[in-house]
Amino acid sequence: MITRRTWQKFRQKITLPSITVDWDNVTDRFLDPMIWVVDNFGGSIGVFFVILVWGLLAFIAGAAYIIGLPRYWNFNGPFTVFLVCLGHWILVNIVFHYYMALTTQPGNPPEDSSSIPEITARCKRCHFAKPPRTHHCSICNKCILRMDHHCPWLNNCVGFYNYRYFFLFMAFTCIGLLFIAIFGAPIFYFEVYIGVKSEPEGYRVINNGSHLLPMEEDIILHASNPQPSQWERSAIIMVAVLVIGILLALGALVGWHSMIITRGETTIENLSNKDERRKSQLEKKTYLNPYDYGRKQNWRLFLGMNEERSWECVLFPSNHLPIGDGIYWNRKECV
Numbered sequence: 001m002i003t004r005r006t007w008q009k010f011r012q013k014i015t016l017p018s019i020t021v022d023w024d025n026v027t028d029r030f031l032d033p034m035i036w037v038v039d040n041f042g043g044s045i046g047v048f049f050v051i052l053v054w055g056l057l058a059f060i061a062g063a064a065y066i067i068g069l070p071r072y073w074n075f076n077g078p079f080t081v082f083l084v085c086l087g088h089w090i091l092v093n094i095v096f097h098y099y100m101a102l103t104t105q106p107g108n109p110p111e112d113s114s115s116i117p118e119i120t121a122r123c124k125r126c127h128f129a130k131p132p133r134t135h136h137c138s139i140c141n142k143c144i145l146r147m148d149h150h151c152p153w154l155n156n157c158v159g160f161y162n163y164r165y166f167f168l169f170m171a172f173t174c175i176g177l178l179f180i181a182i183f184g185a186p187i188f189y190f191e192v193y194i195g196v197k198s199e200p201e202g203y204r205v206i207n208n209g210s211h212l213l214p215m216e217e218d219i220i221l222h223a224s225n226p227q228p229s230q231w232e233r234s235a236i237i238m239v240a241v242l243v244i245g246i247l248l249a250l251g252a253l254v255g256w257h258s259m260i261i262t263r264g265e266t267t268i269e270n271l272s273n274k275d276e277r278r279k280s281q282l283e284k285k286t287y288l289n290p291y292d293y294g295r296k297q298n299w300r301l302f303l304g305m306n307e308e309r310s311w312e313c314v315l316f317p318s319n320h321l322p323i324g325d326g327i328y329w330n331r332k333e334c335v
C-alpha cells in the first residue's frame with residue numbers, strides 16, 4: 001500500500017533530477033562549440049552561408065515554378081492566378097527583406113562622444129564611447145547600436161537599423177515555406193506517395209466502370225522514359241525535406257524573436273535581464289526592464305509604426321528608418 005510518506009519519497013526521486021539540472025548551463029555547453037565556430041570562422045563562413053541562402057531560395061522557388069505551376073494550371077486556371085499573386089507577394093517580401101538585412105549597416109556609435117547623451121562605457125576593443133544597448137562585435141570588430149547578435153546567415157550584425165529587415169525576412173520565409181508545404185502537399189501525395197502523375201494532360205485514362213485507370217500502353221511509355229519523372233520526384237522529395245527542416249528551425253527562431261520583441265529586449269539583453277531577475281528575486285525585489293514600454297508599444301517601435309505608417313509598412317516592402325537614432329534611449333517612464 002502506498003503511504004503518504006512513500007509517495008513523497010517517490011516524488012522527490014522523480015523531481016530531483018529536473019531540479020538539479022541547470023538548463024542554462026546545458027544550453028551554454030551545447031551552444032559553446034557553435035559560438036566558437038562563429039567567432040573563429042564567422043567572416044569566411046558568412047559568405048558561404050549567404051550564397052547558400054540565395055541558392056536554397058532559388059531552388060525552392062524554381063521548383064514551385066517548374067513543378068508546381070504547370071500542375072496547378074492544368075487543375076484550375078483562376079485558382080493558379082490567385083496562387084501566383086499570393087506566392088509573388090511572399091517572394092518579393094523575402095527577397096527585399098533579405099537583401100536589405102544584408103546591405104543595411106546595423107549602426108555604429110558616433111566618433112564624437114559629445115553627441116552621446118548617455119555613455120555607459122568606453123569600448124576596450126575599439127575605444128568608442130558606448131551609448132546604452134551598444135555592444136562590441138568581435139567578428140565585425142565594431143561597436144553595434146542596439147546589438148542583437150552577429151548573424152552568419154547575413155554575414156552582418158543584426159542591430160538598430162537592420163533588425164526589422166532580419167525579423168521580417170524570417171517571418172516571410174516561414175509564410176513562404178508554409179505556402180509551399182500547403183500547396184505542395186497534393187503534388188507530393190500524387191507524385192511521390194501514390195507515384196501516379198497528377199496532371200490529366202498527356203496521361204490518358206479509361207473508365208472500367210467504377211474506377212479511372214491508366215491505360216497499359218501509357219504505363220509502358222512512362223516506364224520506358226522514366227528520366228523526367230525521376231528527376232521531378234527527387235526534386236519534390238528534396239523540397240519537402242528542406243521545407244520541413246527549415247520551417248521547424250526558422251519557426252522556432254521567429255517564435256524566440258517574437259518573444260523578446262514583445263518584452264522589449266535584444267538577444268544579449270535577454271541573457272543579462274535573466275541574471276538581473278535572478279539577483280532581484282534573491283533580494284525579494286522585482287526587476288523591470290527599462291526598455292520594456294509595453295507589448296503594443298514595443299512592437300510599434302520595432303516595426304517603425306507611427307501616425308503616418310500603419311500595417312502597409314509591414315505587409316509590403318518598405319525602407320523606412322526605425323524610430324529614434326539608436327543612441328538615445330528613453331527609459332520606460334519617459335515614454
Ligand SMILES: [Zn+2]
Pocket residue numbers: 123124125126127128135136137141142143144
Ligand atoms: Zn567596440
Ligand SMILES: [Zn+2]
Pocket residue numbers: 137138139140141149150151156157158
Ligand atoms: Zn558583427
